[in-house]
Amino acid sequence: AQKVTQAQTEISVVEKEDVTLDCVYETRDTTYYLFWYKQPPSGELVFLIRRNSFDEQNEISGRYSWNFQKSTSSFNFTITASQVVDSAVYFCALSPISGSARQLTFGSGTQLTVLP
Amino acid sequence: DAGVIQSPRHEVTEMGQEVTLRCKPISGHNSLFWYRQTMMRGLELLIYFNNNVPIDDSGMPEDRFSAKMPNASFSTLKIQPSEPRDSAVYFCASSLGQSSYEQYFGPGTRLTVT
Numbered sequence: 001a002q003k004v005t006q007a008q009t010e011i012s013v014v015e016k017e018d019v020t021l022d023c024v025y026e027t028r029d030t031t032y033y034l035f036w037y038k039q040p041p042s043g044e045l046v047f048l049i050r051r052n053s054f055d056e057q058n059e060i061s062g063r064y065s066w067n068f069q070k071s072t073s074s075f076n077f078t079i080t081a082s083q084v085v086d087s088a089v090y091f092c093a094l095s096p097i098s099g100s101a102r103q104l105t106f107g108s109g110t111q112l113t114v115l116p
Numbered sequence: 117d118a119g120v121i122q123s124p125r126h127e128v129t130e131m132g133q134e135v136t137l138r139c140k141p142i143s144g145h146n147s148l149f150w151y152r153q154t155m156m157r158g159l160e161l162l163i164y165f166n167n168n169v170p171i172d173d174s175g176m177p178e179d180r181f182s183a184k185m186p187n188a189s190f191s192t193l194k195i196q197p198s199e200p201r202d203s204a205v206y207f208c209a210s211s212l213g214q215s216s217y218e219q220y221f222g223p224g225t226r227l228t229v230t
Binding site: 035037103106107109 | 223226
């Protein structure tokens with residue numbers, strides 16, 4: 001069974017602050033993918049990043065960075081110098097690589113509000 | 117290139133009526149997924165197809181729900197008869213290939229059953 005836990009239900013920051021969204025996962029699979037998706041107020045789900053379980057290098061994309069630590073089963077997401085447009089619900093998700101199941105298991109999401 | 121297209125965007129219907137949600141995946145993608153999002157249960161996978169064949173429908177709540185994918189560019193999710201507890205946002209997503217490539221989501225259909 002797979003499980004993704006996003007313990008932070010809501011986070012509120014002031015513009016230009018850095019913010020880290022936590023994601024902890026459980027899986028019995030030895031190989032898997034981890035994802036982050038963004039759901040802005042308009043409702044659509046926007047893909048942000050996919051990482052595989054055998055690549056623990058941190059990744060940076062502009063103001064976004066991701067810290068994957070297999071030892072603690074965590075895949076945290078940091079937004080540097082947050083902006084009002086970053087306000088959204090952010091979902092962490094997990095998917096196996098092998099086997100017939102290809103579905104994503106989503107966490108419950110973290111509502112991020114960036115105040116001007 | 118167009119993203120995943122879903123219709124209608126909003127649907128309001130009365131309990132007992134049949135509801136059909138439609139999805140057009142991204143051209144060239146061969147996996148298609150139907151999800152449901154509610155406040156109580158979050159995002160749940162209902163069913164997914166690979167090369168138009170249903171692979172896993174274990175998430176389909178009950179027999180009132182059915183999904184089809186008659187060709188690579190079209191899928192439907194039908195609820196018959198609908199119930200108020202079916203009210204949710206239904207997302208369709210598509211991805212490329214057999215592996216767990218990133219899934220691209222449509223804008224969703226907000227269903228309200230009164």
